[in-house]
Amino acid sequence: MSPQHNPAKRPLTLRDVSDLAGVSEMTVSRVLRGRGDVSDATRIKVVAAAKQLGYVPNKIAGALASQRVNLVAVIIPSLSNMVFPEVMSSISKVLDETPLQPVIGVTNYLPEKEESVLFEMLSWRPSGVIIAGLEHTDASRAMMRSADIPIVEIMDLDGDPIDAVVGLSQRRAGRKMARAIIKQGYRKIGFMGTNMPLDHRARKRFEGFTDALAKAGIEIADQEYYCGGSALVKGREMTKTILERSPGLDFLYYSNDMIGAGGLLYCLEQGIDVPGKVGLAGFNGVELLSGLPKHLATMDAERHDIGRIAAEIIAARAIGQEAPQRVELTPKLQFGDTLKR
Amino acid sequence: MSPQHNPAKRPLTLRDVSDLAGVSEMTVSRVLRGRGDVSDATRIKVVAAAKQLGYVPNKIAGALASQRVNLVAVIIPSLSNMVFPEVMSSISKVLDETPLQPVIGVTNYLPEKEESVLFEMLSWRPSGVIIAGLEHTDASRAMMRSADIPIVEIMDLDGDPIDAVVGLSQRRAGRKMARAIIKQGYRKIGFMGTNMPLDHRARKRFEGFTDALAKAGIEIADQEYYCGGSALVKGREMTKTILERSPGLDFLYYSNDMIGAGGLLYCLEQGIDVPGKVGLAGFNGVELLSGLPKHLATMDAERHDIGRIAAEIIAARAIGQEAPQRVELTPKLQFGDTLKR
DNA sequence: ATGAAAGCGCTAACAC
DNA sequence: GTGTTAGCGCTTTCAT
Numbered sequence: 001m002s003p004q005h006n007p008a009k010r011p012l013t014l015r016d017v018s019d020l021a022g023v024s025e026m027t028v029s030r031v032l033r034g035r036g037d038v039s040d041a042t043r044i045k046v047v048a049a050a051k052q053l054g055y056v057p058n059k060i061a062g063a064l065a066s067q068r069v070n071l072v073a074v075i076i077p078s079l080s081n082m083v084f085p086e087v088m089s090s091i092s093k094v095l096d097e098t099p100l101q102p103v104i105g106v107t108n109y110l111p112e113k114e115e116s117v118l119f120e121m122l123s124w125r126p127s128g129v130i131i132a133g134l135e136h137t138d139a140s141r142a143m144m145r146s147a148d149i150p151i152v153e154i155m156d157l158d159g160d161p162i163d164a165v166v167g168l169s170q171r172r173a174g175r176k177m178a179r180a181i182i183k184q185g186y187r188k189i190g191f192m193g194t195n196m197p198l199d200h201r202a203r204k205r206f207e208g209f210t211d212a213l214a215k216a217g218i219e220i221a222d223q224e225y226y227c228g229g230s231a232l233v234k235g236r237e238m239t240k241t242i243l244e245r246s247p248g249l250d251f252l253y254y255s256n257d258m259i260g261a262g263g264l265l266y267c268l269e270q271g272i273d274v275p276g277k278v279g280l281a282g283f284n285g286v287e288l289l290s291g292l293p294k295h296l297a298t299m300d301a302e303r304h305d306i307g308r309i310a311a312e313i314i315a316a317r318a319i320g321q322e323a324p325q326r327v328e329l330t331p332k333l334q335f336g337d338t339l340k341r
Numbered sequence: 342m343s344p345q346h347n348p349a350k351r352p353l354t355l356r357d358v359s360d361l362a363g364v365s366e367m368t369v370s371r372v373l374r375g376r377g378d379v380s381d382a383t384r385i386k387v388v389a390a391a392k393q394l395g396y397v398p399n400k401i402a403g404a405l406a407s408q409r410v411n412l413v414a415v416i417i418p419s420l421s422n423m424v425f426p427e428v429m430s431s432i433s434k435v436l437d438e439t440p441l442q443p444v445i446g447v448t449n450y451l452p453e454k455e456e457s458v459l460f461e462m463l464s465w466r467p468s469g470v471i472i473a474g475l476e477h478t479d480a481s482r483a484m485m486r487s488a489d490i491p492i493v494e495i496m497d498l499d500g501d502p503i504d505a506v507v508g509l510s511q512r513r514a515g516r517k518m519a520r521a522i523i524k525q526g527y528r529k530i531g532f533m534g535t536n537m538p539l540d541h542r543a544r545k546r547f548e549g550f551t552d553a554l555a556k557a558g559i560e561i562a563d564q565e566y567y568c569g570g571s572a573l574v575k576g577r578e579m580t581k582t583i584l585e586r587s588p589g590l591d592f593l594y595y596s597n598d599m600i601g602a603g604g605l606l607y608c609l610e611q612g613i614d615v616p617g618k619v620g621l622a623g624f625n626g627v628e629l630l631s632g633l634p635k636h637l638a639t640m641d642a643e644r645h646d647i648g649r650i651a652a653e654i655i656a657a658r659a660i661g662q663e664a665p666q667r668v669e670l671t672p673k674l675q676f677g678d679t680l681k682r
Numbered sequence: 683a684t685g686a687a688a689g690c691g692c693t694a695a696c697a698c
Numbered sequence: 699g700t701g702t703t704a705g706c707g708c709t710t711t712c713a714t
Contacts (some may be wrong), residue, residue, distance in 0.1 A: 124401065
């Protein structure tokens with residue numbers, strides 16, 4: 001039955017339902033929340049009345065009275081990097097089994113924006129926070145610390161967590177890739193990445209990468225950075241630039257799979273022997289890109305596990321259960337077709 | 342200054358700030374909201390006190406008292422189709438200039454999920470709703486109608502809007518593409534799409550497409566559907582399948598750019614003359630994909646304008662201004678390199 | 683199994 | 699310019 005027109009032009013309250021059903025507001029509240037003992041007869045009357053009116057409970061009032069808000073703030077740098085929607089979907093899948101609901105905030109990699117998003121979110125008194133990265137302004141850290149709710153920092157492990165942390169060591173991931181590349185005999189290595197000093201995870205991967213090269217007595221032979229625009233196009237352009245400037249390069253390491261894919265397409269068009277003459281590797285394991293002529297070597301960022309585990313920690317703590325404080329995931333190297341093996 | 346440790350382990354209230362600053366709660370409230378006349382001296386004291394304590398206002402209580410919630414519910418089917426993050430970012434950009442804040446809900450193309458997401462959202466009494474599509478359950482429509490807030494349905498125009506609507510006629514977009522294809526002399530046309538009966542926009546585009554073909558006395562020569570998996574891979578596989586089954590095809594129309602790109606890569610690998618022997622076209626104008634060896638012909642879904650205008654309508658109505666009820670956008674055909682011209 | 687009263691933390695409205 | 703009072707619509711707690 002379609003709800004009756006609401007003549008009062010006033011949001012419906014419990015009171016309206018209680019009047020129609022002929023029971024107290026308290027009883028209506030109990031029925032609608034499924035709490036406490038209510039006789040079947042009453043329950044049916046109340047449900048019918050609520051439905052007939054098209055009553056939608058007011059969570060604002062409910063939350064204020066109960067001091068409980070079943071919201072989980074999820075704070076990520078961007079939606080255009082496919083990694084984050086994927087983390088989100090894992091989080092949603094876990095929270096769907098609980099009364100908790102994710103609320104997304106996007107920071108655009110800006111610490112001040114992160115601070116303001118966090119402030120906004122915390123002012124709704126969520127049951128928990130899942131936030132990307134370990135780098136935050138002092139004020140952000142202070143807010144999270146004093147919020148007295150579970151905080152899970154995700155994606156990265158290299159730093160000081162506020163509370164719980166789920167991720168992988170980005171430095172270690174960079175080192176692992178470097179070692180694999182060296183082991184296959186590549187020596188003249190070029191790097192391409194985003195010009196985003198605030199993408200700390202990319203920065204740490206690069207640091208780990210150069211560290212491991214240095215231990216083998218190798219230095220990055222050339223590098224190139226971009227910002228903005230279509231990553232696929234930029235990958236192609238940077239690859240052209242770097243290969244023309246440094247024809248001796250035998251490996252190209254990209255800070256993400258998207259620019260790696262652009263580079264791969266360029267190399268194939270130019271008839272460059274991949275991975276014989278030049279090897280290529282990216283980072284992330286973006287499923288989107290399987291389907292290219294060759295599979296780009298990459299390292300899985302384990303983002304589904306990260307999202308799942310982070311959400312599980314929040315869900316456990318929300319009901320007073322113990323949960324791990326630190327979960328380290330190990331990224332898997334995928335050789336694909338662009339790294340000799 | 343880092344906030345003092347909160348010894349009470351109790352969320353801070355206006356009261357705490359008012360005690361520290363030595364003024365009434367009301368004055369603190371005024372300062373923190375920037376409303377009403379407050380002397381500079383008082384303002385400074387209050388701001389200092391709030392900062393020292395690390396006070397974060399409780400929006401739950403504020404919203405209940407003021408009967409105002411500066412949230413805008415944005416309800417979309419998916420985050421993995423890049424179109425929606427792009428719409429989101431346009432919405433955010435507009436709302437950033439206002440006190441309004443977007444809250445994302447994802448329905449996975451399921452009407453029942455849409456209904457429950459909507460219910461959850463409306464129970465927070467948002468200032469407006471932006472929702473993808475014109476197809477909703479009766480209950481969803483009833484909820485939106487009786488919520489007495491601005492509702493903007495986006496992306497599609499072919500149907501009965503609840504309130505305002507911003508989008509393009511998906512049917513017309515399909516027809517337009519069909520006419521362009523026919524005009525270039527293609528006659529044996531294959532179609533590939535998602536197996537998602539609930540993606541009404543894709544369905545309507547297809548209907549418009551076949552309508553226009555029918556008017557020219559042409560029927561779809563073959564078709565192929567997929568669900569799940571990497572769109573790029575699926576596009577490649579379906580293209581192989583359809584071309585082997587129907588070698589006479591001279592045009593392939595894809596319901597989205599991602600599978601179109603997979604098909605394009607396949608054709609190029611096979612050395613098929615594109616667009617000479619076979620023409621290709623997709624839909625959406627996904628910027629992500631420029632950077633492929635050839636540019637896929639496509640039609641811009643105008644999603645940035647859609648997001649911007651939808652948000653502008655909500656923002657205007659939120660402050661009592663008039664706003665358009667219906668905005669039709671005209672998708673532009675981009676020939677790229679895969680459709681003769 | 684149901685109801686009555688108190689109050690969650692804030693703001694509207696009004697008084698001073 | 700600042701303070702006081704009375705709720706906002708629910709849920710908690712306690713009474714019956």
